[in-house]
Each structure stands twice: as structure tokens, then as C-alpha cells.
Amino acid sequence: MGNSEKEKQDVRELRQKLDAQIDFFNLIHQYAQETLCSSSLSEMMDTTAEGVVDIFQVELGVILILNVAGDKLIITGSCNYDDNLTEILVSEDWIKGSNLLNFKHSTVTVETPTEDSPLAAFELAHAMYYPIFDNNHKLEGIILGGISKAKARIFDYEQKDVVSSFAVYCQQMNGIINNFYALETALEAVKVKKRFLSNLNHEIRTPLNAIIGMNRIAMNSQKSDEIARCAAQIDVSSRQLLGLLNDALDISQIEDGKLALENAPFALNDVLYEMITAQTEHAAKKDISITLQTDAADNLKIVGDSPRLIQALTNIVSNAVKFSNPNSGVTVDVRVVSRDSQAVFVKFAVIDQGIGMSDETLSGIFSSFVQADDSMSKKYGGMGLGLSISKNIVELMGGTIQVKSAVGAGTTVSFDIWFERDASDTASDSGIVATESIDFSRKHILVVDDVEINREIVAAILEDSGATLSFAENGTVALEMFAASENGCFDLILMDIQMPIMDGMEATRAIRALDREDATSVPILALTANVSKHDVQNVINAGMNGHIGKPIEYESAMSLIGQFIK
Amino acid sequence: MLDFYSASARSANATRAVDECMDIIFGDEAPVDGGIWIFNAGIGFDVKKIATAIRQKVPQARILGTTCGGVIGREGVGEVLTSMAIMGIQGPETEAAYSSVSGFTANTSYEKGLELAKGLKEKLPGVTAAYLLTPGLDTNSDEVLKAFNEILPDLIISGGLSSDNYKGIFTEQYVNGVSGSSEAWVVGFADETLRVATRACHGFNAYGEPMTVTKAENNMIIELDNGPAWETYSAVSGQAEEYLKNALLQGGMAIKLQPELVEEYGSDYLLRLAVAHEDAPDVMFVSATIKEGEQYYLTTRDENRVFSEQEKALAALREDILSHSSDGKVHPVAVFQADCLARGRTLFGKVLKDEIIEMIQTALSDEGVVPPWLGMYGFGEYCPLGNKNTFHTYTTTLLVLYR
Numbered sequence: 001m002g003n004s005e006k007e008k009q010d011v012r013e014l015r016q017k018l019d020a021q022i023d024f025f026n027l028i029h030q031y032a033q034e035t036l037c038s039s040s041l042s043e044m045m046d047t048t049a050e051g052v053v054d055i056f057q058v059e060l061g062v063i064l065i066l067n068v069a070g071d072k073l074i075i076t077g078s079c080n081y082d083d084n085l086t087e088i089l090v091s092e093d094w095i096k097g098s099n100l101l102n103f104k105h106s107t108v109t110v111e112t113p114t115e116d117s118p119l120a121a122f123e124l125a126h127a128m129y130y131p132i133f134d135n136n137h138k139l140e141g142i143i144l145g146g147i148s149k150a151k152a153r154i155f156d157y158e159q160k161d162v163v164s165s166f167a168v169y170c171q172q173m174n175g176i177i178n179n180f181y182a183l184e185t186a187l188e189a190v191k192v193k194k195r196f197l198s199n200l201n202h203e204i205r206t207p208l209n210a211i212i213g214m215n216r217i218a219m220n221s222q223k224s225d226e227i228a229r230c231a232a233q234i235d236v237s238s239r240q241l242l243g244l245l246n247d248a249l250d251i252s253q254i255e256d257g258k259l260a261l262e263n264a265p266f267a268l269n270d271v272l273y274e275m276i277t278a279q280t281e282h283a284a285k286k287d288i289s290i291t292l293q294t295d296a297a298d299n300l301k302i303v304g305d306s307p308r309l310i311q312a313l314t315n316i317v318s319n320a321v322k323f324s325n326p327n328s329g330v331t332v333d334v335r336v337v338s339r340d341s342q343a344v345f346v347k348f349a350v351i352d353q354g355i356g357m358s359d360e361t362l363s364g365i366f367s368s369f370v371q372a373d374d375s376m377s378k379k380y381g382g383m384g385l386g387l388s389i390s391k392n393i394v395e396l397m398g399g400t401i402q403v404k405s406a407v408g409a410g411t412t413v414s415f416d417i418w419f420e421r422d423a424s425d426t427a428s429d430s431g432i433v434a435t436e437s438i439d440f441s442r443k444h445i446l447v448v449d450d451v452e453i454n455r456e457i458v459a460a461i462l463e464d465s466g467a468t469l470s471f472a473e474n475g476t477v478a479l480e481m482f483a484a485s486e487n488g489c490f491d492l493i494l495m496d497i498q499m500p501i502m503d504g505m506e507a508t509r510a511i512r513a514l515d516r517e518d519a520t521s522v523p524i525l526a527l528t529a530n531v532s533k534h535d536v537q538n539v540i541n542a543g544m545n546g547h548i549g550k551p552i553e554y555e556s557a558m559s560l561i562g563q564f565i566k
Numbered sequence: 567m568l569d570f571y572s573a574s575a576r577s578a579n580a581t582r583a584v585d586e587c588m589d590i591i592f593g594d595e596a597p598v599d600g601g602i603w604i605f606n607a608g609i610g611f612d613v614k615k616i617a618t619a620i621r622q623k624v625p626q627a628r629i630l631g632t633t634c635g636g637v638i639g640r641e642g643v644g645e646v647l648t649s650m651a652i653m654g655i656q657g658p659e660t661e662a663a664y665s666s667v668s669g670f671t672a673n674t675s676y677e678k679g680l681e682l683a684k685g686l687k688e689k690l691p692g693v694t695a696a697y698l699l700t701p702g703l704d705t706n707s708d709e710v711l712k713a714f715n716e717i718l719p720d721l722i723i724s725g726g727l728s729s730d731n732y733k734g735i736f737t738e739q740y741v742n743g744v745s746g747s748s749e750a751w752v753v754g755f756a757d758e759t760l761r762v763a764t765r766a767c768h769g770f771n772a773y774g775e776p777m778t779v780t781k782a783e784n785n786m787i788i789e790l791d792n793g794p795a796w797e798t799y800s801a802v803s804g805q806a807e808e809y810l811k812n813a814l815l816q817g818g819m820a821i822k823l824q825p826e827l828v829e830e831y832g833s834d835y836l837l838r839l840a841v842a843h844e845d846a847p848d849v850m851f852v853s854a855t856i857k858e859g860e861q862y863y864l865t866t867r868d869e870n871r872v873f874s875e876q877e878k879a880l881a882a883l884r885e886d887i888l889s890h891s892s893d894g895k896v897h898p899v900a901v902f903q904a905d906c907l908a909r910g911r912t913l914f915g916k917v918l919k920d921e922i923i924e925m926i927q928t929a930l931s932d933e934g935v936v937p938p939w940l941g942m943y944g945f946g947e948y949c950p951l952g953n954k955n956t957f958h959t960y961t962t963t964l965l966v967l968y969r
Contacts, residue, residue: 016918046579053578053610054648061578079578080612154609154735155647 027055028169035176041184045077048173052145053079055169056162059151062122064088065141068363070095073118073141081122088118095139103137106130108163108170119144125152128163130170135178143170203244207237242551247385249531250311254392261305261396265422268296268346272334275310279317287326290317294334302344302419304397312393313348315386316413320352323411328353343421349414357405365403366391387413441466443565444489448478448504449496449527454550458494458527461554462561474499475507487517491565495544497528497535504528505542512543523564527552568661568757569598570900570967572938574639574651580611584619587652590641597623601656602664602753604697605631605740606942609730610647613740620652627654630664630751631740632699632728636919638903638941640927643919645907645943647731653900653940661757663689666741670750672785672853675706678750679713686754687718693754695762697902697965698725700750702737702945703841706785707957708855710750711948714955722762723955724965725752726904726944727853734841737945760899760967763886766949767879768961769872769909772820772835776861777802787840787850790862794848799840803864811842818960819862827952830882832875837865839945839959853946854957865960872909876922876962880929887968897932902965903941904948909962919943922962930966 031051038044045063052061063077072087094117095101098109110128113119119127124146134140145166147155211234218230253259276292283290313332320330333349357365365387390413394401399417445467447458455471462469470490472478479502482490493511497504508524523546526539531549539547545564548557573590577583588597603620607613617629637644637651644651655662665685670678686693696718700710705727714723728737739749755762777798781789790798799819800807820835828834840850887896903926910919927936949963950956 050578050582054576054646057610057647059610080610154730154733156731 044180049077049079058145059147062144088121090118100131103133108167110159125149126157132174207240210237250389251385263303265303266306268300269298271306275313283321288324289329291331296336301422303422304419308393312390315390316350320350323354324352343418345418347416351412353410356407356409358407443491444468446470446490446493448472450499475502478507479510493524494527495524508543567759568657570938571654574641576649578648580615581619583650588623600626603627603629603654605652606634606637607650608647609633613745633738634942635729635732636943640936640939643923664753666751670748671704672706675709676713679710682752683714683717690754690756692756695722696752696754698723698752698948702728705853707853711955723948725948727946729945763966764950765879765883766961766963767832767875769868769875770865771868772863774864776863779858779860782856782858785852787856795850818865820865837960898930898937898966898968900938900967904944904963906960907943
């Protein structure tokens with residue numbers, strides 16, 4: 001071969017080599033594209049495994065993902081692996097020994113798996129694997145390619161030819177897998193919300209149906225005991241509705257990052273007994289007992305948002321009751337695990353012996369709108385918001401929530417929170433006025449609401465208090481009545497917010513602006529269905545003294561009114 | 567009148583590979599059900615999964631297949647373990663049919679050949695051409711051709727022996743739900759509108775003094791020049807015995823061809839591929855009848871000749887086809903190709919076949935369009951030579967069906 005002929009041959013061979021490299025990258029690109037077109041995570045994992053086989057010409061490809069506990073590798077995708085094996089046990093030692101944890105300096109491991117290797121289950125003569133990491137650089141699993149002992153003679157396998165390119169492929173796929181996870185999570189959230197809306201519809205209609213039905217029965221009945229029974233059922237159903245609405249609003253606030261705590265001193269045991277008392281009646285209907293174990297001193301007073309703490313505990317306890325078998329018990333265990341002169345560290349645990357949950361279910365229970373599965377909502381009811389709300393409340397309080405469960409073996413939900421200790425010694429200084437002592441006789445209250453039935457409800461609530469009531473159907477009328485009255489005529493004004501002609505905010509500002517002595521001193525309480533923290537702040541900003549939410553909670557409303565009526 | 571469809575694809579997933587092929591063939595339209603479907607597949611596939619995937623698309627298909635060291639489709643060559651090619655043959659069962667047997671070995675090649683031929687004749691009395699597939703590692707091709715000649719003396723036979731990835735360890739043939747290393751099948755054509763053209767050629771040279779077979783049995787060379795076969799061959803070629811036994815394509819030997827066939831074949835010699843078997847390590851196994859007294863030469867690959875003889879063969883094939891053409895053009899409707907991995911351009915110590923396959927497909931295209939095409943790299947090829955069905959190795963054989 002002459003020089004020029006040799007040069008031509010060299011060029012031809014170089015070009016061929018470059019073509020081969022380009023072909024290789026084209027293949028990686030092609031598999032990247034195919035995985036991105038996957039319609040599900042499992043399809044994407046299978047395609048990734050196919051890429052291992054096709055590009056590197058090995059017999060089988062397997063994608064193994066670590067479970068939450070980190071002690072099993074789950075087969076989530078495979079190519080040419082038809083055995084029934086779905087998972088393999090792994091030890092921490094093996095993971096460490098296999099150099100899988102080094103995110104920055106990941107390498108391809110090439111070996112013939114020995115008997116003590118978890119990969120021995122695949123009976124491989126040649127194995128090569130590479131770690132994949134999640135977006136926080138935490139080991140997520142491995143991509144494995146291999147040739148079985150049975151077919152080792154047939155397959156050509158030159159380790160040096162494939163190792164570096166295998167690393168490139170795995171890195172590429174790692175990124176795609178993580179992006180796909182994110183996409184799957186987002187899509188799942190959309191699906192879950194759709195299920196939630198369907199659930200919400202059902203959950204609202206059920207008590208609403210009871211209210212309408214019971215109301216109809218009551219209206220047609222002449223028997224006082226029957227009417228009382230209907231009223232009681234209406235009360236229960238109304239509270240259910242209110243609970244649903246509050247949960248939905250809480251979740252909305254949580255998602256918007258607007259849920260805030262309002263700290264005040266309270267006696268821990270008082271709050272616990274209050275919560276237990278409220279749940280006991282419902283639990284008793286299922287023959288389930290609730291036991292409180294607390295080592296907190298009765299006079300322990302702490303600072304926190306007690307209503308939110310009650311809400312968090314109530315959600316967990318009611319869940320425990322819901323998923324417990326009849327004639328079993330739920331234990332609320334409260335331990336002060338650490339204390340100093342300024343603060344106490346309290347551990348709360350709610351323990352049941354109910355149906356329990358699998359690992360898979362556990363991973364999603366704190367997500368909004370998620371129940372163990374669709375059948376749960378059908379069988380047990382609920383919208384799947386409670387635990388998510390509890391988790392967020394606990395986290396807002398600086399705590400962390402945990403859950404341990406096993407199918408058929410019950411569930412324990414626990415959380416720990418640091419509370420500041422209150423400087424005072426009394427736990428009763430909560431501003432609540434005992435409703436039994438209320439006497440509004442000789443007191444004159446102006447009720448401003450554009451809806452007649454609402455005015456009637458207020459009249460009914462205040463009927464026994466001895467108060468004299470005047471009514472206005474909008475802000476303008478209220479302003480005129482107040483302006484026309486003698487100084488000090490009205491002891492309190494209950495002001496609706498949303499009204500025609502003049503709304504409550506404007507009317508309040510107008511009253512406060514009047515040039516008379518009682519214009520600034522008369523207590524004005526908002527009486528409104530606008531119950532968000534933002535709404536409360538707005539009414540205070542407008543010059544009102546307090547806020548009563550609709551539907552009206554009798555005791556708290558009377559208590560607040562009692563606070564302001566002199 | 568028969569219709570032919572073909573496609574090839576690469577994928578580690580049999581279903582995806584078949585789906586890709588079906589997409590190429592039928593596009594958005596539903597696949598035409600029924601017919602005979604033949605697949606050639608790399609050994610990275612489970613052949614049963616390929617068949618299942620085909621059946622999902624074409625429920626009434628009669629499916630035949632084989633493993634091989636490389637596939638050839640109208641899209642080009644596929645030489646990885648995850649390459650496959652398929653050919654669909656649609657039309658009346660009186661125009662295309664297949665026959666198959668189990669238990670085909672070198673020792674049973676004649677009787678199984680009779681069974682195959684009789685089965686085909688029964689289903690297709692007017693059969694004129696056939697594509698034959700026999701096991702890659704345990705076949706006596708001369709015996710099977712002898713059997714066919716007795717039952718169907720005018721039948722034109724093309725085809726080949728199955729193969730693996732040139733390790734010589736394992737081949738598998740598939741026939742309608744049954745797969746194994748001793749299955750054999752033949753597809754016959756009896757479409758009166760079809761004409762048949764075939765050609766075989768190779769590009770090896772023989773050299774040195776011949777080795778004489780001094781002891782033989784069926785397809786086995788037990789002794790050469792009165793010594794153990796592999797030992798003698800190793801000594802004469804100067805290559806280590808173990809190397810020769812393990813490097814499959816190195817065991818090539820040439821036997822002189824009758825002078826009248828030299829021009830057509832482009833060679834003075836017919837080649838034979840010898841392989842080793844661990845059960846009889848001193849014996850050379852050949853997929854043809856070996857007779858004592860035959861003389862075999864060492865061979866050397868002549869790349870220039872591979873290409874030049876292929877050009878001549880294609881010119882002759884085109885001339886044959888054009889002699890029956892009314893418009894002076896070639897109109898092939900299907901091409902079946904059996905080939906040898908060793909035929910092509912050598913780069914980096916590896917034979918690349920793209921160039922020679924492109925040359926063949928260009929010559930047989932119909933106004934630039936490559937016809938449906940199914941090819942494989944096998945452990946041997948069947949094709950007429952001098953109007954007699956013949957077994958070849960290191961050869962390109964073409965069965966061209968045209969109208």
C-alpha cells in the first residue's frame with residue numbers, strides 16, 4: 001500500500017471511528033427521547049432498562065430503586081428479566097462497600113456478584129451497575145446491566161468497551177428519571193385534587209341531605225320530642241359541614257402559606273381534656289374508648305395556639321377512631337420530655353390498634369387530599385385533609401410529625417413541640433366568660449344584617465339574655481339609627497360586613513367618625529361569614545372591636561359579646 | 567397473486583421492535599391479517615416474544631423465524647443482538663405455503679428433507695421456488711437438497727442455515743409456537759405471475775497444497791492426511807488449533823469446483839466452513855457430506871474479489887431479469903438473501919457490510935425503491951449453481967421474485 005493509499009485508509013478508518021461514536025450518542029439520545037415519551041413511570045423505567053440491553057448489548061437490564069427504609073431494592077423496570085423476583089434485600093454495609101454513596105465521584109462497578117451480594121439473586125456472570133441519585137444527591141437506586149451465567153458464553157462482553165459509555169448513559173437517564181418523578185408527582189397531584197373534588201361533593205351532600213330532610217320532618221311534626229331529635233341531627237350535620245368548610249379553608253391557607261398561629265397562654269391538660277371530651281362521644285358510638293395518659297402537671301401553663309393544637313390532635317384522634325375496630329381503644333399519650341425555666345418539650349402520641357397501613361400508603365398520607373386509596377373514602381368517609389392540616393400545624397409550631405404503622409397492627413402518630421412556659425400561674429386567664437353568668441338585661445344591642453333570617457337567628461341566640469334588640473337591614477339604616485339615637489343608647493353593635501347600599505366596614509368607619517361621645521366607644525363586633533385571618537384583621541382595621549364568625553358558635557359568641565358589654 | 571411486505575428494526579424489546587416494523591409496513595392502517603410471516607432476529611431476542619408480538623398485530627399469521635448473526639432489511643443491515651427483520655407474504659394459500667419438521671440433525675437431514683419436501687408438495691403442488699431454513703450447527707445440507715431433488719426435482723431452492731452471533735454455540739428456529747435448535751422449515755411459492763432469479767457468488771482464493779480427507783463420516787472430517795483433522799489443519803495453516811476452533815470463520819476450506827461452474831460462481835472453488843464440537847474435539851464438522859479422498863485447500867479472503875464478483879453476479883442477475891422485462895426495467899417484488907458475515911469491507915479488523923449491501927440493493931431496486939427484503943447472516947447458504955440446488959458457505963445468495 002503506497003503512502004497516499006495508506007493515508008486514505010487512515011482517513012477512512014478515522015471517519016468510521018467517528019461515525020461509530022456519533023452512532024453511540026445518537027442511540028443514547030434516541031433512548032432519552034423514548035423515555036421522555038413514556039406514558040407512565042413504569043414504562044419509562046422499562047425503556048431505560050431496554051436502553052441498557054440495546055446500547056451495551058448485554059443480556060438484561062434492570063432498574064432497582066431503594067425503598068423508603070433503604071433496606072430493599074425494588075425492581076421498577078426491566079428488560080429480558082422475567083423471573084418473579086420483585087425486590088431484593090440490601091444491607092447498609094453493601095451499599096457503603098459498593099461505593100454507591102459518592103455522588104461527586106460515581107463510578108461504574110463491574111463484578112461477578114458473589115453469594116453475599118444482593119445482586120447474586122440475578123445469577124449473573126457479568127454485572128455492571130451505576131448509582132442514580134435524587135435531586136438532593138441522595139442515593140435513589142442503581143441501573144444494572146448484566147449477562148447471566150447461563151448465557152455468558154454466547155454474549156460478547158468487553159468491559160473496557162462499555163464502562164465509560166455506560167456511565168454516560170446512566171447519568172443521562174438519572175436526570176430524566178428525576179424529572180419524570182417530578183412530572184409524575186405533579187400529575188398525581190392533579191388527579192388527587194380531582195378525586196378530592198368528587199369526594200368533597202359527596203361529603204357536603206351527605207350532611208346537607210340530613211339537614212334538609214330533618215328540617216322537613218321537623219316542619220311537619222307536631223311532636224316536640226321528634227322536633228328535638230331533628231334539631232339535634234341538624235346540629236350534628238351542620239357541625240360536620242362547618243368542619244369540612246374549615247378544613248378546606250385551612251388547606252387553602254396552608255397551600256398559600258398564609259396559615260398563621262395566634263399564641264396565647266393555656267393550660268396544657270385543660271386543652272387535652274377538652275379535646276378528649278369532644279371526641280369521646282363519637283368514639284363511644286363505635287364502642288371505642290379514648291384514654292388520655294399525660295405526665296404534664298395540671299398547673300403547667302404554656303404559650304401557644306391552643307385551638308390549632310386541639311385541631312391537630314383532633315384530626316389525628318378522629319382518624320384513629322375512624323380506622324379502629326369496635327371494642328378497641330385509642331390512647332393519647334402526652335409526655336413532657338424536657339423542660340427548663342423558659343420552655344417545655346412535649347411529645348404527643350396517638351396510638352390505635354386499627355387496620356394500619358402499608359409502606360406505600362404511609363408515604364402519601366400527609367399529602368393533601370390523599371387517603372390510603374379511593375376505597376377508603378368510600379368506606380370510611382372524609383376528604384383526606386385532616387392529617388395534612390395536622391402536619392402543617394405541627395410544623396408551624398416548630399415540631400415534626402411521624403407515623404409508624406403496619407397493616408393489621410395499628411398506627412402510631414406522634415409529634416414533638418417546644419412550648420414557651422407561661423409566666424403566670426393560672427391557666428384560666430383565657431378571656432373566656434362563662435356563659436351561665438351572662439346577663440344582658442337593660443342592655444341595648446343593634447343588630448345590622450341584610451338577611452332577615454340571620455337577624456332572627458341573632459334574636460333567638462340573645463333571646464334569653466334579656467338584651468333589648470334593634471335591627472337595621474344595611475349600613476345606611478344602621479348609621480341613621482345610631483346617629484338619631486341618644487348618646488349611649490346602644491351598648492353594642494353586631495355588624496354584618498357584606499350588605500347592599502352600605503357595607504359593614506363603611507358603616508363602622510362612618511359611625512366612628514360621628515361627632516358624639518359614644519361614637520368611638522360603642523363596641524362594634526363583626527358578625528360575618530368572612531372568617532379568614534385576613535378578614536378579621538380587616539374588620540379590626542375598620543374600627544371594629546371583635547369578630548364573630550358565621551355560623552355562630554353560641555358559646556364563643558356570647559362570651560365575646562359578654563366581654564364587650566359593660 | 568402474492569403481496570410481500572418487509573421491515574427491519576432495532577430494539578431490546580421484542581414488542582417494540584415488531585411494532586416498529588409494523589408501523590413501517592402499514593403506517594396508520596391496520597395490518598393485513600393472515601399470511602406467512604418470517605422473522606430473522608439477533609440472539610438478544612427471545613424468539614417466542616417476537617412471535618407473540620407479531621400475533622398481537624396479525625392474529626391469523628403463520629409465523630416462521632430464526633436466530634442469526636445479522637439481519638438485512640430494505641432499511642439496511644442490523645448486526646447487533648437486538649436487530650430483527652420481518653417479511654410478510656400475503657395471498658391465497660394455493661400460492662404460498664410452508665412445511666416444517668422437528669428433529670432435524672445432520673444424521674436425519676435426508677429423511678427430514680423428504681418430509682419437508684413432501685409436506686410442501688402436498689400443500690403446494692405447483693411450487694416453483696422455495697426459501698429453505700435449516701439448523702445452523704447440525705445440518706447435512708447435501709442430504710436435505712438430495713431429498714428435495716427426489717420429491718421436487720424442478721424446485722429452485724434458496725435460503726440458509728440459521729446462526730448465532732458467530733460463536734457457534736446455539737441457534738434457534740421457530741415454527742408456529744415451537745422453537746428449538748432442530749426445527750427446520752421451508753416456504754414455497756406457486757404464484758404464476760412471479761418469475762424467479764437466483765445468484766450466488768463469493769470472493770475467496772485457495773492456496774497451498776491440498777489436504778486429503780483420509781477418514782470421514784457423514785458431515786465429519788475425522789482425519790486429514792492420515793492425521794487428526796484439526797491437528798493437521800493447524801499444522802498446514804500455521805495457526806493454533808485452539809484459535810481455529812474458537813474463531814468460527816477461520817475454519818474455511820476450499821474444494822475444487824467443476825470447471826463449467828467457475829464462470830457463474832466467480833471462483834474455482836466451493837468453500838466449506840468447519841466447526842469444532844466439544845463432544846468430539848479432534849473432528850471437523852461441516853454442514854455438507856464429506857467423502858474420503860476429497861481434497862481441501864486453505865483459503866484466503868480477497869476483498870477486491872468479493873466486490874468485483876458481486877458486481878458481476880448482480881449484472882448477470884439484472885440481465886436475467888431484464889430479459890423478461892417488457893419495459894426494460896427491473897421490477898422485483900421481493901428479495902430473500904442469505905449471506906456471510908465475512909463478505910464486506912474490512913475496517914478495524916471487522917467486516918462492514920453496509921457498502922456491499924447498498925450495492926446489491928441499488929442494483930435490485932425498482933426505479934430507486936428497494937423491494938421488500940429479508941436477509942440474514944447464516945452459517946451457510948442454499949442457492950442454485952449451474953441449475954442445481956447447491957450448498958455454499960462464505961457466499962452471498964439472492965432469491966429475487968419479480969414480475
